[in-house]
Amino acid sequence: MSNPLADMDKPDVIFCIGTNMTECHPVAATGIKRALAKGAKLIVADPRHIVLADLADVYLPLRVGTDSALLLGMAHVIAREGLVDQAFMDARTTEGMAFLEHVQRFSPEWAEEITGVPAADIEQAALWYGQAERGAIYYTLGITEHICGVENVQGLCNLVLMTGNIGREGTGINPMRGQNNIQGAGDAGALPNNYPGFQPVTDPENQEKFEKLYGKKVDLENGITKVTALEMCGDQIRAMFIDGENTVVSDPERAHCEKALRSLDFLVVADLFLTETAELADVVFPVSAWGEVDGTQTNTERRIQRLRAAVPSPGVARPDWWVISALAKRMGFQGFEYEGAKEVFNELCEVTEIYHGVDWDKVEDGAFSWPIPFDGHPGTPMLHADVFENGRGIFNLVEQRDPAETVDDDYPVWLTTGRRLASYHTRTQTGRSAGIDYLLSEESLEIHPDDVDEWGLADGSWAIMSSRRGSVRVRVKATKRSPRGTVFTTFSFADVPVNALTGGGYDPITQTAELKVCPVSVVPE
Amino acid sequence: MSDNIDDGGNGALSTMTLDGEDVGFTPGETVYEVSERYRREIPTLCYDERLEPFGGCRLCIVEVEGSHNPVASCTTKAAQGMKVTTKSGRLEMHRRVLLELVASENRDLDVDPMSGYASGEMATLLDRYDARTGRFLGLRSGTSHPDDPNPFILRDYENCISCFRCVRVCAEQEGDYAISVMNRGFGTQITTEFDGILKDSACTFCGQCIQTCPTGALADLKALASKDVPGETKLTRTICPYCGVGCSVDLMTRGDQVVGVLPAMDGPANHGALCVKGQFAFDFIGHEDRLDTPLVRGDDGQLHPATWDDALDKAAEGLLAAVDNHGRHSLYVVASGRAPTEAAYMMQKFVRAGLGTNYIDNCSRA
Numbered sequence: 001m002s003n004p005l006a007d008m009d010k011p012d013v014i015f016c017i018g019t020n021m022t023e024c025h026p027v028a029a030t031g032i033k034r035a036l037a038k039g040a041k042l043i044v045a046d047p048r049h050i051v052l053a054d055l056a057d058v059y060l061p062l063r064v065g066t067d068s069a070l071l072l073g074m075a076h077v078i079a080r081e082g083l084v085d086q087a088f089m090d091a092r093t094t095e096g097m098a099f100l101e102h103v104q105r106f107s108p109e110w111a112e113e114i115t116g117v118p119a120a121d122i123e124q125a126a127l128w129y130g131q132a133e134r135g136a137i138y139y140t141l142g143i144t145e146h147i148c149g150v151e152n153v154q155g156l157c158n159l160v161l162m163t164g165n166i167g168r169e170g171t172g173i174n175p176m177r178g179q180n181n182i183q184g185a186g187d188a189g190a191l192p193n194n195y196p197g198f199q200p201v202t203d204p205e206n207q208e209k210f211e212k213l214y215g216k217k218v219d220l221e222n223g224i225t226k227v228t229a230l231e232m233c234g235d236q237i238r239a240m241f242i243d244g245e246n247t248v249v250s251d252p253e254r255a256h257c258e259k260a261l262r263s264l265d266f267l268v269v270a271d272l273f274l275t276e277t278a279e280l281a282d283v284v285f286p287v288s289a290w291g292e293v294d295g296t297q298t299n300t301e302r303r304i305q306r307l308r309a310a311v312p313s314p315g316v317a318r319p320d321w322w323v324i325s326a327l328a329k330r331m332g333f334q335g336f337e338y339e340g341a342k343e344v345f346n347e348l349c350e351v352t353e354i355y356h357g358v359d360w361d362k363v364e365d366g367a368f369s370w371p372i373p374f375d376g377h378p379g380t381p382m383l384h385a386d387v388f389e390n391g392r393g394i395f396n397l398v399e400q401r402d403p404a405e406t407v408d409d410d411y412p413v414w415l416t417t418g419r420r421l422a423s424y425h426t427r428t429q430t431g432r433s434a435g436i437d438y439l440l441s442e443e444s445l446e447i448h449p450d451d452v453d454e455w456g457l458a459d460g461s462w463a464i465m466s467s468r469r470g471s472v473r474v475r476v477k478a479t480k481r482s483p484r485g486t487v488f489t490t491f492s493f494a495d496v497p498v499n500a501l502t503g504g505g506y507d508p509i510t511q512t513a514e515l516k517v518c519p520v521s522v523v524p525e
Numbered sequence: 526m527s528d529n530i531d532d533g534g535n536g537a538l539s540t541m542t543l544d545g546e547d548v549g550f551t552p553g554e555t556v557y558e559v560s561e562r563y564r565r566e567i568p569t570l571c572y573d574e575r576l577e578p579f580g581g582c583r584l585c586i587v588e589v590e591g592s593h594n595p596v597a598s599c600t601t602k603a604a605q606g607m608k609v610t611t612k613s614g615r616l617e618m619h620r621r622v623l624l625e626l627v628a629s630e631n632r633d634l635d636v637d638p639m640s641g642y643a644s645g646e647m648a649t650l651l652d653r654y655d656a657r658t659g660r661f662l663g664l665r666s667g668t669s670h671p672d673d674p675n676p677f678i679l680r681d682y683e684n685c686i687s688c689f690r691c692v693r694v695c696a697e698q699e700g701d702y703a704i705s706v707m708n709r710g711f712g713t714q715i716t717t718e719f720d721g722i723l724k725d726s727a728c729t730f731c732g733q734c735i736q737t738c739p740t741g742a743l744a745d746l747k748a749l750a751s752k753d754v755p756g757e758t759k760l761t762r763t764i765c766p767y768c769g770v771g772c773s774v775d776l777m778t779r780g781d782q783v784v785g786v787l788p789a790m791d792g793p794a795n796h797g798a799l800c801v802k803g804q805f806a807f808d809f810i811g812h813e814d815r816l817d818t819p820l821v822r823g824d825d826g827q828l829h830p831a832t833w834d835d836a837l838d839k840a841a842e843g844l845l846a847a848v849d850n851h852g853r854h855s856l857y858v859v860a861s862g863r864a865p866t867e868a869a870y871m872m873q874k875f876v877r878a879g880l881g882t883n884y885i886d887n888c889s890r891a
Contacts, residue, residue, distance in 0.1 A: 005770065005794050022729075024768060025768050025769070025770050026729065026731065026768075026800035026801075027770045027772050027794075027795050027798045027799065027800055027803075028770050029700070030698060030699055030700055030798050032700075033699070033700025034697075034700065036700075037697075037700070176768075176769060176770075177768075177769030178768060178769055179768070179769060179862040179863055179888070179889075180764070180765065180766050180767055180768065180769060180771065180862075180863060181861075181862055181863060181864065181865065181866060181869075182769060182862035182887065182888070182889050183769060184865070184866035184869060185860050185861065185862045185864075185866070185869040185887035185888075185889070186869075186887065186889065187866065187869075188860075188866050188867075188869035188870035188873060189869070189870065189873040189877075190860035190869040190870075190872055190873045190885055190886070190887040191873075191885065191886065191887065192883045192884065192885060192886055193883070195873075195877070196870060196873065201883050210877065214874065214877055214878035215878065216877065216878050216879070216880075216881045217881055218877045218881045218882070218883065219881060219882055219883055221883070222883060223876075223882060223883030223884045223885060223886075224857075224884065224886075225886050225890060226857075226859055226886035226888075226890060227890060229857040229884070229886070236851070236854060236855060237855055237856075237857050238847035238850070238851045238855040238856070239843065239844050239846075239847035239848075239855060239856045239857070240856070240857050240858065240859065241840075241844065241856070241857075241858045241859070241872075241875075242858070242859040243858075243859065243860055243861045243864060243868060243872055244861030244863050244864045244868070245859055245861055245862075245863075245888045247859070247888075250888065265843070265846065265847050266843035266844060266846065266847055268840045268843070268844065271816065272809075272810075272815055272816060273812075273814050273815065273816060274814070274816060274820075274828075278816075279828075281820075281822070281828075282821070282822045282839070282840075282843055283819065283820070283821050283822070283836050283839050283840040283843065284816065284819065284820040284821075284828060284836075285819055285836065285840075286815070286816035286817055286818060286819060286820075287816075287864070289766075289809070289810040289815070290763070290766035290810065291761075291763065291766075291776055291783055291807070291810045292810065293865060295864075295865025295866065295867050295868075296865060296866045296867065297764055297771065297865055297866055298771075298866060299764075299769055299770060299771025299794055300769035300770060300771070301771075301794065303771060303793060303794060304866075305764045305771055305773070305793075305794075306762075306763070306764070307763050307764055307865055308761050308762060308763045309761070310759070310761035310763065310776040310778045310783060311776075311778055311781050311782065311783055311810070311811075312781055313817075314811075314815045314816075314817040315816075315817025315818050316817065316818055316819070316833060317815070317816060317817055318833075319865075319867075319868075320861070320864045320865065320867070320868030320871070321865070321867040321868050321870075321871045324868065324871040324872055324875055325871055326833070326837055327837055327840055327841060327844075327875075328871075328874075328875050328878075328879055330837045330838065330840070330841040331841045331844060331845055331879060333875070333878060333879035334878065335874070335878050336871075336874070336878075341865065341867045344867040344870055344871060345866065345867055345870075347870070348866065348867070348870045365793075366764075366771075366773065366792075366793045366794075367793065421729060421800070421801060421802075422730075422801055422802070424767050424768075424802055424806070428809070429766070429767075429806065429809040430802060430806045430809070431809075432808075432809035432812040432814060433805065433806035433807065433808050433809045434676065434747065434808055435675075435676030435677055435746075435747060435805055436801075436805070436806055438674075438675060438676050438677075438724070439724070439730065439801070510890065511890055512889075512890045513890065
């Protein structure tokens with residue numbers, strides 16, 4: 001997020017796109033509700049009539065995979081109506097003129113054709129966001145889990161740059177991170193292209209720095225993403241070590257994924273439970289859970305916070321860092337002598353510019369959001385206040401692209417996937433917490449009541465849903481949260497492995513899977 | 526407010542007199558907030574600092590010079606030159622009678638502290654004011670909902686004192702508006718739309734009503750299920766393990782068992798707010814399915830329990846065999862977005878310091 005969570009009740013116009021925040025980030029959503037109580041306007045764009053849509057001043061029910069078209073239509077209106085912040089564009093951006101010319105082609109009527117959203121509503125949303133004193137954008141995986149995820153984000157950046165809605169309280173472009181420590185995992189360098197602190201591995205200076213620190217010369221080329229690695233299993237990739245991920249259930253193309261892991265010569269998994277993925281392993285390490293370990297995690301506003309152990313681990317389960325360092329030592333790797341999490345974190349702070357101003361003791365109260373470049377620096381709750389980290393903000397001349405797969409006679413229905421409030425991911429944790437079943441005990445496929453009738457289904461009946469890759473049997477739930485022709489389910493329940501269906505394509509730059517769009521057929525059992 | 530307020534625009538304070546002491550305040554502050562800052566112990570029952578002042582319980586009354594009757598300090602704005610008395614014989618008598626009346630409303634005056642964050646507030650005040658006199662006998666408002674089968678929230682309205690903190694936290698803090706007030710006087714009842722069970726209402730089971738209830742009328746059923754676990758309840762501050770918001774929580778433990786979660790009112794990301802997962806989905810860590818020993822696949826193709834020594838040897842051997850036979854680019858590692866940052870750091874060091882490759886990713890792409 002460019003802006004802190006504390007800003008969420010401060011905008012006068014809020015634009016939520018591809019974020020089911022009341023279910024996926026419920027506590028963050030309370031900030032938006034407070035902003036609304038103070039009179040803020042809410043624009044919600046989502047294919048499904050989610051709870052946020054109930055609260056919206058204008059709801060834009062776009063067809064799945066048409067975000068870019070919607071954003072171009074909005075940019076067109078903002079430019080046409082003279083709502084561009086020219087001073088901001090002159091001072092802080094580049095390619096602005098080309099962009100303003102580019103968007104002339106994309107009228108709201110054009111966008112209506114593609115998105116299905118009435119042009120008048122696109123106009124209204126654009127006017128509100130363009131006129132906002134403090135306009136804030138919030139998005140989640142509904143923007144990124146597409147083959148055009150990068151373009152979708154660039155489309156949002158374009159809106160920000162043309163209106164100057166950044167660098168001030170209550171504004172910004174704010175992706176909500178989905179997992180408790182997905183931010184921290186990236187910060188720590190668990191990426192194929194970055195050392196800790198997002199220092200590119202392709203920079204010889206960084207290579208030299210880490211060679212000194214680690215005593216090993218590291219490849220100057222980017223590594224490969226997990227998606228590519230899974231493609232290469234059994235071929236170039238012969239062994240894997242997976243920590244705390246139920247890959248088989250959470251990743252797309254389940255059959256492919258399972259086959260890939262089975263084709264390895266050797267698989268090591270560290271986890272809390274014998275997950276579907278751990279069941280395929282040659283060695284399984286038991287790790288300590290939340291509540292049993294000391295450590296840190298970094299939230300969606302880049303705030304570094306302390307985790308503390310309250311109870312012992314079961315049996316001989318040990319913290320992840322201990323397991324990894326023990327294995328490294330056993331393999332003869334140098335530099336893995338650590339006494340505890342504190343020492344590991346302090347080393348990260350030393351080698352990482354953005355964490356340089358803190359250490360284990362300083363993050364005790366969770367008072368710092370990175371970057372904290374030096375000791376005594378107060379941290380950076382808001383990014384891009386006076387300058388952009390990477391120079392000028394660049395307008396990108398994005399265009400609308402179709403999803404990897406589009407509906408046809410064989411697969412005439414759009415499937416989109418996500419989460420629900422009471423379950424988390426593959427339910428390895430929520431599914432084992434008492435009482436959660438009372439709220440959500442089984443998977444269901446949310447279908448518009450008229451489609452339920454038309455497709456010969458009934459509320460509560462069983463349906464077979466198939467894509468080009470596989471089929472699942474799932475119970476039908478009639479609900480107007482789903483629009484006509486689009487159905488929704490989650491990947492929470494192992495007995496309805498929706499990832500057997502998804503995986504039609506990947507964003508070519510980030511290799512993020514297109515989990516939000518998958519043409520399917522839905523027929524009675 | 527008068528015209529002579531000196532707010533100066535640069536942090537200069539206005540002044541008032543609190544129990545004879547000159548104190549500063551920021552225009553807009555209530556008398557209660559100023560008094561709190563100056564460590565006056567004004568009793569409250571309907572007050573929750575996160576919510577709009579309500580002025581319902583009248584315990585926070587103070588005397589203001591020039592005003593005949595005491596006023597509720599939570600709803601009275603501080604004003605330049607105001608002279609306030611927070612403690613006097615008259616006020617204390619008034620408060621005691623109010624508490625005696627409140628006590629007459631409830632079936633139980635003492636509830637298990639596991640009921641919720643604020644559940645002991647009323648009992649504490651009854652003791653402080655020596656108000657367990659039984660002087661008033663009368664009707665009780667509120668009918669319990671023993672028929673609500675939800676596993677999280679006890680709805681024992683016979684212990685309700687109509688402070689409406691639950692209704693207000695649900696509306697103001699959560700924005701859910703799932704519960705409301707029905708009827709008046711002794712007929713007052715906290716209820717949902719159509720007076721049904723919570724699951725059929727807009728309730729999201731975030732548990733905020735439990736945590737703000739000052740009498741335990743609304744209580745944490747999951748924590749109460751462990752009330753007979755022996756030992757003192759200990760609190761440990763940590764961060765919720767679910768989404769990326771990073772809500773602070775206090776884990777309640779007895780011995781080696783986590784028995785519940787309390788929201789951290791000073792949590793920088795959540796200021797006391799939680800959702801159903803953070804509040805209630807904590808006991809997976811003590812689940813019988815937890816792995817408690819390393820497992821190694823044997824010649825029979827099955828996974829068998831092993832010692833750390835054997836498991837580490839086997840894993841090292843297997844991974845090194847791949848590297849030796851197929852090169853260092855044949856080993857790939859995946860770090861967790863769920864584990865602490867130290868795990869991810871160690872994982873990237875594993876491939877970089879160990880193998881000199883960048884063959885690592887985390888689970889952010891799917």
